[in-house]
Amino acid sequence: MDARVRTGLLYDFYGPLLTERQRRFVELYFGEDLSLGEIAAEFRVSRQAVHDILHRSEMALEAFEAKLGLLKAYQRREALRGRLLELLERLKAEGLTPAQEETVKEITALVEAMGREGD
């Protein structure tokens, strides 16, 4: 996984545990794609200071992941969910009664809801 994408995902899980300043810098750099220089100018701090805060934020996010493993658990759940959706498709391929079709539709909707849950 791309390091930027990984940081973005870790931020989705652990962002609320960062400090207000860390959150702001991470959102601007990773979310809105501002450069170090642009963030430095906006907050009237040095480019180095922005770099340090972002670096510490990434270390903090990785430390939370090492302890709680939410990203890893999410990825495992997503893999299971993908497999479930495949199997539900296979079930429909062989012909079902109308009542069974309704049930499979409901199951599929729940499996999809589980994915939004994990976000």
Added chain:
Amino acid sequence: MDARVRTGLLYDFYGPLLTERQRRFVELYFGEDLSLGEIAAEFRVSRQAVHDILHRSEMALEAFEAKLGLLKAYQRREALRGRLLELLERLKAEGLTPAQEETVKEITALVEAMGREGD
């Protein structure tokens, strides 16, 4: 939910974020059901000190839950999972081809694995 049970569940999710001492006291009090006095005697501290550390631990666990909501998300996932298992039972009740039965069995196993995942 019983406060003791809730603290136990929150500890399952956020235990790694507590300090070493907090973890030990929470495990002895909530996990092994030792009394404040017993923990105090074991660690040669006052009963009040044990009480304070346990209280701070509970506050910390609730603060993590307020920020990350892992227990809430888990409960929602468990409710969805329970509903999924019901629907899978309903599907089997109406008669399926042997191949479909195999598929439903595989789906059920995955849904059950998702539960262990969330633990």
